[in-house]
Amino acid sequence: MKLTRALAIALWALAAAQPATAASQPKSDISGMWRLVRTEQRMADGTTRPDPDLGAHPAGYMTYDPAGRMCTVFNNTDRPRWAAARPNEAELRATFDNMVVYCARYRVDAARGVIVFDMEFSQSPNNAGSLRERRFELLGDSLKLFPNPLPPGVVAWSVELQRVRP
Numbered sequence: 562m563k564l565t566r567a568l569a570i571a572l573w574a575l576a577a578a579q580p581a582t583a584a585s586q587p588k589s590d591i592s593g594m595w596r597l598v599r600t601e602q603r604m605a606d607g608t609t610r611p612d613p614d615l616g617a618h619p620a621g622y623m624t625y626d627p628a629g630r631m632c633t634v635f636n637n638t639d640r641p642r643w644a645a646a647r648p649n650e651a652e653l654r655a656t657f658d659n660m661v662v663y664c665a666r667y668r669v670d671a672a673r674g675v676i677v678f679d680m681e682f683s684q685s686p687n688n689a690g691s692l693r694e695r696r697f698e699l700l701g702d703s704l705k706l707f708p709n710p711l712p713p714g715v716v717a718w719s720v721e722l723q724r725v726r727p
Contacts, residue, residue: 591669591676595704595722597621597635603717612718614659616640623704623722625667631678632664657684665693674698676706702726 597619600612611617614637621635637659643652663683669676678693696707702724711718 590699591625591704592627593625594725595623595625596725597623598721598723600720601718602712602715605714605716612720615661616659621661622725629666629668630664631667633661635661660684663688669697670694 597615600615600619601609602612603609612619615635616637616639618638619635620638621633623631623633623635625631640655640659641652643649648656661684663678663680665678665680667676667678674696675694676697678695680688680691680693682689695709698705704722704724706720706722708718708720
């Protein structure tokens with residue numbers, strides 16, 4: 562399988578990162594590579610849909626290292642291929658709009674049932690230095706995250722991941 566350039570950069574950044582402090586050490590159960598299985602948004606009218614940016618067939622990985630660093634690369638696999646070797650403006654925009662890329666320091670707050678992300682970088686420079694919290698459920702090799710804040714009209718949002726085993 563070919564790695565996308567963004568995934569390769571994110572994984573390189575994770576490997577090159579300095580260890581986190583002892584105060585931010587994560588729970589070891591979450592460490593490892595997680596494959597994106599699906600996303601779901603429940604709408605105010607009771608209907609459900611996949612995350613509109615990632616589409617019905619999302620793909621990607623979320624990696625947590627034991628020292629407290631993580632990286633995420635998700636994308637919409639239904640995006641059309643570029644017409645040429647280099648994207649035109651519309652294709653470039655679709656690439657940005659249909660991808661989620663970020664790396665952060667993280668810690669698990671088990672008492673509150675959240676993972677706290679201290680954002681180091683992402684595709685949006687506005688996210689660097691911000692904190693994000695995601696409620697989570699960890700059941701064996703299944704991890705479910707609940708993003709917030711919710712977009713207009715969305716009353717619940719989940720991201721389901723499966724642990725990658727060798």
